[in-house]
Structures are given as C-alpha cells and as structure tokens.
Amino acid sequence: MPPEALRRSRVNDLLTSTDLNRDVLVKGWVRTRRGNKYVQFIALNDGSCLATLQVVADLSKFSEESLKDITTGASVAVRGQLVASQGKGQAVEVQAEEITVLGTADPETYPLQKRGSDQKGISLEALRDIAHLRPRTNTFGAVLRIRHALAFAIHQYFNEHGFYYVHTPIITGSDAEGAGQMFRVTTLPPEHPPRTADGSVDFAEDFFGKQTNLTVSGQLEGELAAMALGQVYTFGPTFRAENSNTARHLAEFWMVEPEMAFYDLPDNMDLAEDFLQSLVRYALQHCAADLQFLHDTYDKELLGRLQFVVDNQFQRLTYTEAVEILKTAKQKFEFPVDWGTDLQSEHERYLVEKHFKKPVILTNYPKDIKAFYMKLDDDGRTVRAMDVLFPGIGEIIGGSQREEDLGKLEARMAEMHVPADELWWYLDTRRFGTVPHSGFGLGFERLVLFVTGMGNIRDVIPFPRYPKKAEF
Amino acid sequence: MPPEALRRSRVNDLLTSTDLNRDVLVKGWVRTRRGNKYVQFIALNDGSCLATLQVVADLSKFSEESLKDITTGASVAVRGQLVASQGKGQAVEVQAEEITVLGTADPETYPLQKRGSDQKGISLEALRDIAHLRPRTNTFGAVLRIRHALAFAIHQYFNEHGFYYVHTPIITGSDAEGAGQMFRVTTLPPEHPPRTADGSVDFAEDFFGKQTNLTVSGQLEGELAAMALGQVYTFGPTFRAENSNTARHLAEFWMVEPEMAFYDLPDNMDLAEDFLQSLVRYALQHCAADLQFLHDTYDKELLGRLQFVVDNQFQRLTYTEAVEILKTAKQKFEFPVDWGTDLQSEHERYLVEKHFKKPVILTNYPKDIKAFYMKLDDDGRTVRAMDVLFPGIGEIIGGSQREEDLGKLEARMAEMHVPADELWWYLDTRRFGTVPHSGFGLGFERLVLFVTGMGNIRDVIPFPRYPKKAEF
Numbered sequence: 001m002p003p004e005a006l007r008r009s010r011v012n013d014l015l016t017s018t019d020l021n022r023d024v025l026v027k028g029w030v031r032t033r034r035g036n037k038y039v040q041f042i043a044l045n046d047g048s049c050l051a052t053l054q055v056v057a058d059l060s061k062f063s064e065e066s067l068k069d070i071t072t073g074a075s076v077a078v079r080g081q082l083v084a085s086q087g088k089g090q091a092v093e094v095q096a097e098e099i100t101v102l103g104t105a106d107p108e109t110y111p112l113q114k115r116g117s118d119q120k121g122i123s124l125e126a127l128r129d130i131a132h133l134r135p136r137t138n139t140f141g142a143v144l145r146i147r148h149a150l151a152f153a154i155h156q157y158f159n160e161h162g163f164y165y166v167h168t169p170i171i172t173g174s175d176a177e178g179a180g181q182m183f184r185v186t187t188l189p190p191e192h193p194p195r196t197a198d199g200s201v202d203f204a205e206d207f208f209g210k211q212t213n214l215t216v217s218g219q220l221e222g223e224l225a226a227m228a229l230g231q232v233y234t235f236g237p238t239f240r241a242e243n244s245n246t247a248r249h250l251a252e253f254w255m256v257e258p259e260m261a262f263y264d265l266p267d268n269m270d271l272a273e274d275f276l277q278s279l280v281r282y283a284l285q286h287c288a289a290d291l292q293f294l295h296d297t298y299d300k301e302l303l304g305r306l307q308f309v310v311d312n313q314f315q316r317l318t319y320t321e322a323v324e325i326l327k328t329a330k331q332k333f334e335f336p337v338d339w340g341t342d343l344q345s346e347h348e349r350y351l352v353e354k355h356f357k358k359p360v361i362l363t364n365y366p367k368d369i370k371a372f373y374m375k376l377d378d379d380g381r382t383v384r385a386m387d388v389l390f391p392g393i394g395e396i397i398g399g400s401q402r403e404e405d406l407g408k409l410e411a412r413m414a415e416m417h418v419p420a421d422e423l424w425w426y427l428d429t430r431r432f433g434t435v436p437h438s439g440f441g442l443g444f445e446r447l448v449l450f451v452t453g454m455g456n457i458r459d460v461i462p463f464p465r466y467p468k469k470a471e472f
Numbered sequence: 473m474p475p476e477a478l479r480r481s482r483v484n485d486l487l488t489s490t491d492l493n494r495d496v497l498v499k500g501w502v503r504t505r506r507g508n509k510y511v512q513f514i515a516l517n518d519g520s521c522l523a524t525l526q527v528v529a530d531l532s533k534f535s536e537e538s539l540k541d542i543t544t545g546a547s548v549a550v551r552g553q554l555v556a557s558q559g560k561g562q563a564v565e566v567q568a569e570e571i572t573v574l575g576t577a578d579p580e581t582y583p584l585q586k587r588g589s590d591q592k593g594i595s596l597e598a599l600r601d602i603a604h605l606r607p608r609t610n611t612f613g614a615v616l617r618i619r620h621a622l623a624f625a626i627h628q629y630f631n632e633h634g635f636y637y638v639h640t641p642i643i644t645g646s647d648a649e650g651a652g653q654m655f656r657v658t659t660l661p662p663e664h665p666p667r668t669a670d671g672s673v674d675f676a677e678d679f680f681g682k683q684t685n686l687t688v689s690g691q692l693e694g695e696l697a698a699m700a701l702g703q704v705y706t707f708g709p710t711f712r713a714e715n716s717n718t719a720r721h722l723a724e725f726w727m728v729e730p731e732m733a734f735y736d737l738p739d740n741m742d743l744a745e746d747f748l749q750s751l752v753r754y755a756l757q758h759c760a761a762d763l764q765f766l767h768d769t770y771d772k773e774l775l776g777r778l779q780f781v782v783d784n785q786f787q788r789l790t791y792t793e794a795v796e797i798l799k800t801a802k803q804k805f806e807f808p809v810d811w812g813t814d815l816q817s818e819h820e821r822y823l824v825e826k827h828f829k830k831p832v833i834l835t836n837y838p839k840d841i842k843a844f845y846m847k848l849d850d851d852g853r854t855v856r857a858m859d860v861l862f863p864g865i866g867e868i869i870g871g872s873q874r875e876e877d878l879g880k881l882e883a884r885m886a887e888m889h890v891p892a893d894e895l896w897w898y899l900d901t902r903r904f905g906t907v908p909h910s911g912f913g914l915g916f917e918r919l920v921l922f923v924t925g926m927g928n929i930r931d932v933i934p935f936p937r938y939p940k941k942a943e944f
Contacts, residue, residue: 135700184657465680
C-alpha cells in the first residue's frame with residue numbers, strides 16, 4: 001500500500017494509542033538520528049506534543065545511503081508498523097517500511113543543528129535572533145503550546161460565565177488614557193507631509209482626518225460595551241512606545257480586560273481570583289508534559305508555585321494595611337515604604353512570599369498613584385483599586401471599581417488634566433443609565449511568564465517587538 | 473430583606489427559570505415603561521439576551537412620583553417575586569417590591585429615547601455616529617452576541633482539532649506581501665523628523681530602527697509556526713490603508729488564518745468546508761433568538777441561507793471549469809468573463825445561487841492573478857489556490873497550498889518583484905525541513921456579515937475604522 005492511501009497520524013495520538021500492530025503513516029521533523037550498523041533510531045517530532053516518536057530503520061531494509069539526508073531538522077514521511085517498543089523511554093515505536101525525505105536541512109548551515117533541536121548550546125538570547133526557527137526547539141514548542149492552552153482557557157472561562165468577547169479598536173483617535181508613550185499611525189508621506197498655513201503638519205489630511213495612535217488599552221471601549229451587554233471582555237494587542245529594554249516590557253503585547261456592569265470591588269476580586277485559579281488549573285491539567293519539561297530544565301520550583309496559586313485562597317487587604325506591615329517588617333528593602341508611594345516589586349513579593357505565603361490582593365490605593373477612572377472612596381483619599389500579586393512576579397492583575405458618578409468623574413478628570421472633550425463618548429455612559437461597574441486588566445504575557453516560569457517576556461511571545469527590533 | 477443581601481440574577485436565567493415564587497434581585501436598563509393608573513410595566517434588559525424581563529409595579533405600592541425617573545435608558549435595580557406571568561408574550565415576570573434607580577437617562581437628551589432602544593426611527597448609518605451607545609439597541613446587541621459566539625466557536629473548533637493559536641505580530645518590518653496599502657507606525661516627531669545627509673527621513677532613528685507598518689496578514693509568520701507546531705491558526709487584527717468607502721471594506725478588521733503542515737489542497741478544502749459548516753451550525757444552535765430577530769427585522773431569507781450552507785456539500789471545481797460555465801450561461805453579466813481575469817462578485821454569486829445552488833470552492837486559478845506564495849501547478853499556468861464562495865456574499869475564504877520548493881518560490885518572487893532579502897526568514901522554512909503545507913484566510917467580519925445578514929461591514933464590528941473615521 002503506498003503511503004498516500006493511509007491517513008496521516010499525529011505523533012501525540014500514536015504515543016497514547018493502544019491499537020498496536022497496524023500500518024501507520026506519520027510525518028514530521030527529525031530531532032536526532034543515532035544507532036549502529038544494524039539499526040538506526042530516528043526521533044520524530046511533529047509539534048503535536050513535546051515527545052518524539054521513535055522510528056526504527058532496520059539497515060537490512062534501508063541502505064546507509066538512503067538515510068544520509070535524515071539529519072536533524074529534515075522533514076520525513078514514514079510508513080511502518082506501530083508496535084510496542086522494545087527500548088526504554090517509550091511505550092510504542094514505528095518499525096519503518098518506507099521513509100521519504102520531504103525536505104533536507106543541511107547540517108552545515110541549519111542553525112539548530114548542533115545540539116539537536118533543544119536550546120542547549122544556544123542561549124535563549126541567541127534564539128531571539130532566529131525567532132522564525134525557535135518554535136522547533138523543545139523549549140519554545142512547550143511555551144507556545146502552553147500559551148495556546150492559556151488563551152483557550154481564557155475564552156472558555158468567559159464564555160461559560162456569560163461574558164461576551166468584544167473587539168475594541170486598535171487604531172484610536174484619543175490618547176486620553178495617558179498610560180504611556182504611544183505609536184503614531186499614519187499614511188502621510190514622511191518626507192514632505194502636507195502642512196497648514198502656520199507650517200505644522202496637517203493631520204486633517206491623514207487617513208483618519210486626525211492624528212491617530214495604537215491603543216494602550218481597550219478598557220474605555222470595553223466599558224461602553226459592558227453598559228449594554230452586561231459582562232464583556234477584550235483580548236487583543238496593546239502597545240507602548242517606551243524605550244525600555246527590560247525582561248518585563250514589550251512594545252507590543254496582548255491584554256485581557258474584562259469589564260462588568262453591576263460589579264463592585266468585592267465582586268471584582270472574586271472574579272479575578274476564580275479566573276486566575278481556573279487558568280492555572282487548566283494549564284496543570286492540559287499541559288502536564290510541557291510544564292514538567294520547563295520545570296526540569298529551567299526552574300525546579302515552577303510546579304510548586306503553580307500549585308501554590310491553585311491551593312491558596314488569596315489574602316485581601318488594603319494598601320494602608322500593607323504599608324503598616326511593610327514598615328514593621330524585619331526585612332531590609334532597597335526602596336523605602338511610605339503611605340502615598342507606589343509599592344515596588346520587592347515589597348509586593350515580600351507580602352506574597354514571606355509574610356502571607358499566599359497570593360495577595362491589595363485594595364484601596366491612594367488616589368494620586370492611580371488612574372482617573374477609579375471610583376473614589378468615601379474618605380476622598382483612596383480609590384477602589386485592586387492589584388493581584390503573585391509569587392515570583394509581583395503584580396499580575398490591576399483593576400478597580402470604576403467611578404460611575406458623572407460629576408465626580410469630571411472633577412477627577414479636570415484634576416488630572418484628562419481632556420473631557422476628547423472623551424465625550426466615555427462620559428455619555430455616566431450621563432445615560434450609569435451603573436456601578438468594575439473591571440481589570442491581565443497582561444497575557446505576564447500570565448504566560450508566570451505559568452511557564454520563563455525569565456524574559458521576549459521568550460513567551462512568538463515574535464517579540466522591542467526597541468530596534470521588528471524582525472520577522 | 474434589603475436588596476443587597478440577594479445575589480443578582482441575570483435576565484436570561486430568570487426567563488428560563490422554572491423555580492418560581494421566590495425573591496429575586498435583577499439589575500438592568502429600562503427599554504420601555506408603559507401601563508395605566510393601576511399598574512406599570514417595565515421592560516428590563518441587562519444584555520444577557522435579546523429578550524426583556526417584564527417588571528410589574530403595582531401603583532398601590534409605588535407612587536407615580538417614585539417612578540418618574542424610570543424612562544428609556546435608565547438603569548434600575550429591582551427586588552421582587554418571580555412569578556408566572558399573567559400576560560402574553562412572556563412565561564415569567566417580576567412583581568416589584570422595591571425599585572432603585574441607579575442612573576437616569578434624560579428623555580430630552582438620550583439619543584436612543586425616541587423609539588425605545590430599537591433601531592427603528594434611527595438609521596443604521598446614524599447609529600454609527602453613536603457607536604458608543606448602539607450596543608444598547610436590539611440590533612447591535614444581537615450582532616455583538618452572535619459575533620462573540622462565532623469567535624468562541626472558532627477557538628473551540630481549532631482547539632478540538634489540535635491547532636495551536638499563534639499571535640503573529642501586528643507591527644511588521646516588512647511590507648513584502650504587497651496585499652495593499654499599509655499604515656506606517658512611527659514615533660518620529662512629525663514636524664521635524666531626523667534626516668540623513670541626503671535629506672531623506674532617517675528611519676534608523678525610529679523606534680524599531682527602520683520603517684515599520686501595521687500588518688496586512690499573519691500568514692507568513694503563521695507558516696513559520698506551522699513548520700514547528702504542525703497545525704496553527706492566527707486570529708488577530710489586520711489593516712488596509714485603502715481609501716475605499718464601501719460596505720465591504722474596513723481599515724481595521726480581524727482575520728482568521730489557519731496554516732497546516734502536511735496539508736495538500738484537497739485537505740485544505742476539507743478543512744475549510746467542515747470549519748465553515750461547524751461555525752454556522754454553532755450559531756444556529758447557540759444564537760437562535762438573536763438570529764430570529766435579525767431574520768424577522770432585516771432579511772427574511774437569512775435563516776434559509778444559513779441552513780443552506782449547513783445542509784449542502786460544497787461544489788468543488790476548477791477556475792477553468794467555472795469560466796466555461798460562465799461563458800455559456802444565459803445570464804447577462806456586467807463584466808465579461810475570460811480565462812485569466814479575476815471573477816467578479818456577480819460571477820461568483822451566479823455559480824453559487826443559480827448554477828449549482830450550493831456553496832462552491834473554486835480551485836487552480838491562473839497564477840498571474842494570485843499571490844507569489846501559492847504552489848505552482850504542473851502546467852505552469854495555474855496555482856493551487858482555492859476560494860470558497862457563499863450565497864449573498866461571494867468569496868468568504870481565500871487560501872492555497874503553499875509553494876514549498878525553495879527554487880520555485882524564489883523564481884516566483886523574482887518574477888513578481890517580491891524582495892527576497894526582506895523575506896530571508898520566510899525562505900528559511902523552505903531551506904530547512906520544508907514540507908507540503910496549506911492554509912487559508914477568513915475575514916472574520918465577512919463571516920459575521922454572512923451569519924447576521926447585515927448589509928454593511930461597518931455594522932458588524934463594535935467600533936469601525938474607515939477613511940476619516942477613528943472616533944471612540
């Protein structure tokens with residue numbers, strides 16, 4: 001029977017199959033080939049899982065010459081018998097009857113040749129320069145499968161809980177939220193843009209008739225939708241043009257932002273806690289092999305840290321209470337703690353890892369260090385903000401109850417120099433049928449970073465964008 | 473019992489509840505209030521479904537004065553008894569014990585006041601100018617819930633079929649695909665950008681160290697991921713800076729692009745057909761009330777058209793065969809048909825609606841009207857392209873088997889003036905372990921347009937972007 005008449009099987013299906021001693025067709029990429037003059041063993045990966053399938057080529061059937069192109073990175077189609085493995089380390093293997101090389105990978109030039117497709121021997125940093133090939137390594141295969149699982153778990157969680165997915169705009173005409181430096185989006189000719197009588201660039205001639213930027217958050221538009229659909233979430237790319245070369249910042253990253261009508265701050269905290277625990281639990285259940293690999297390879301505390309989040313009820317306390325704890329802590333901090341200043345990562349991690357030994361939700365921050373749209377507390381000094389703090393990572397979620405009172409919101413905007421005329425549509429939600437509501441933002445890469453245990457945010461997104469880097 | 477001690481119920485849960493004669497708390501927005509001097513009926517919507525919940529306020533318990541702010545668009549919290557309804561049109565209603573107005577909506581200024589929250593009396597076009605409020609209408613509530621359901625169905629379908637979701641970059645350093653005009657992304661000062669010695673703008677000084685644009689497609693990067701993970705898909709925003717003011721074009725829209733290693737063209741067609749039928753079937757099952765509303769209000773053929781797609785196997789034929797059919801058709805076409813020219817919407821719809829009376833997949837188009845990356849047929853004249861054509865809408869999916877042969881791909885790129893040096897990373901996939909592979913693109917708004925039966929693409933995305941329009 002020619003190979004094409006058989007349906008291709010995926011490696012992960014074969015590895016868990018109990019239907020043995022049958023003809024199978026499998027296609028994938030060679031991770032390694034080794035053996036002796038009687039038999040050759042080919043480790044085949046097709047991306048469906050971390051593990052490779054062992055293909056056994058008996059040299060009484062295959063000439064050395066016919067196998068010479070079966071090198072690391074080459075692609076092959078293999079027809080053969082799926083049988084119980086005689087070797088250690090795998091339950092099944094394929095006794096090859098026919099092997100076709102689909103594409104070669106010249107050992108002299110293939111960048112992942114030297115150490116198989118594992119990252120060993122090539123630093124994670126060097127792999128960023130070949131981001132088009134790095135998904136072929138065990139590490140990035142694992143990270144990308146976990147990233148997928150988390151994205152799916154997010155959609156599934158919200159769908160099951162009656163939330164609607166809303167696509168908020170990427171190109172925005174307002175820069176009102178002031179969450180950071182923005183990228184300008186334009187079709188004006190860069191060399192000689194049209195100019196007005198006074199010599200300034202005439203953005204009325206630009207594609208959208210005014211200056212436009214890439215969004216820094218979908219929250220404000222999410223609120224608009226929540227005022228009609230009740231419970232919504234966004235999940236889309238957001239952008240910051242900050243010239244920061246750190247392991248925690250990207251110029252382009254994905255945000256998840258639920259927004260809920262009729263939710264007060266405790267409701268918001270309940271949701272954030274249940275949501276995060278569900279996501280981590282999903283990853284533990286669905287990505288066991290990939291997580292185990294990352295745990296073994298990079299971070300022996302990874303699985304413990306994930307279980308810690310699932311097992312512990314989050315500790316809730318106010319910012320003011322946290323400051324008291326930090327001020328009396330025996331630990332020396334690099335940055336001093338004082339009421340009114342933002343907490344540093346070292347403070348957040350102390351609370352989570354040393355003091356409470358569980359995830360923490362801090363609430364009611366001083367209004368001066370939080371955004372204009374957060375609901376003012378009755379004391380006039382704090383707002384109904386909440387930050388969820390995780391071990392190893394610090395803040396993973398930031399959110400708040402929103403100010404639903406038109407007058408108070410306008411006053412805060414004036415105080416903070418947020419232009420009310422640009423946000424007329426946002427204010428309309430408070431003008432017509434306003435309701436108490438809340439929401440939060442989860443940086444998706446922060447979540448992937450936490451769940452995979454990777455150290456640099458550039459290694460948890462397929463094609464990272466940062467200063468001077470927009471390759472691929 | 474004060475209202476706050478009860479947990480809020482969502483309207484769609486109450487409407488389908490059989491647990492009657494109990495205290496409930498419900499919150500939402502008033503659609504209408506009507507009645508007589510003995511009793512007032514408030515139609516309450518909370519976005520959880522199209523239908524409203526009837527709240528009955530007995531005027532022996534409530535003064536006219538206390539109800540005066542309960543106007544269309546106002547938000548209220550209602551505590552009362554859930555009982556079987558005595559009226560027609562609903563199974564249950566709430567006999568109000570306590571009504572709290574959360575937010576008013578001044579009838580003099582509330583834009584959706586006149587005709588309740590339905591679109592009647594306000595044109596769809598006028599509603600685009602108040603896109604921040606239009607989700608509160610029946611029409612846009614229905615469209616956005618269906619949009620959510622389709623997005624979720626897409627993620628669920630791929631997850632169940634072993635595909636991994638890959639976030640391809642939004643900001644791209646290459647403009648090589650040539651799919652249309654692009655938006656430039658920059659942080660250079662527009663008035664006086666830095667210039668090189670020869671006076672041209674110095675993009676080396678820009679954020680990414682070169683000129684960057686918003687992506688027009690995630691396909692090329694999707695292919696990179698498929699060469700490692702096997703089966704992947706993208707679902708993200710894409711952009712075209714085309715100055716076209718039509719009912720079919722947006723400057724910002726969402727694309728779904730699966731990419732599969734080891735898939736040939738027939739595999740690709742099988743996937744596209746099963747995928748589309750699954751999505752439409754999901755909508756029919758999960759959005760019955762919203763679809764019925766759109767069917768009744770806008771398009772009496774909508775449900776029939778959806779069922780038509782689910783029930784009929786798609787007709788597959790080559791472009792060449794289709795041209796023969798069109799040339800001998802009795803119907804007069806505005807545009808002539810000749811081998812080598814692209815088909816117009818009138819031709820596509822003739823094939824689907826008149827000739828075959830089923831969805832159609834056209835394959836093997838002339839190479840000169842298709843993109844450089846499509847696999848050349850043996851005849852050297854056509855490529856392994858496929859377009860899926862739907863009733864009422866024409867092309868809904870475009871895809872192809874990809875050219876996996878490095879030499880042939882390079883030759884095509886040279887022929888079509890695609891710069892090979894910019895796409896070195898794309899060519900690497902053909903250099904190292906190349907495999908036959910395929911993929912396609914589904915414009916998400918095209919799908920939502922088809923499933924909702926709406927006439928204008930600006931009405932199936934929450935905040936549409938088009939020339940001179942980037943409000944909200």
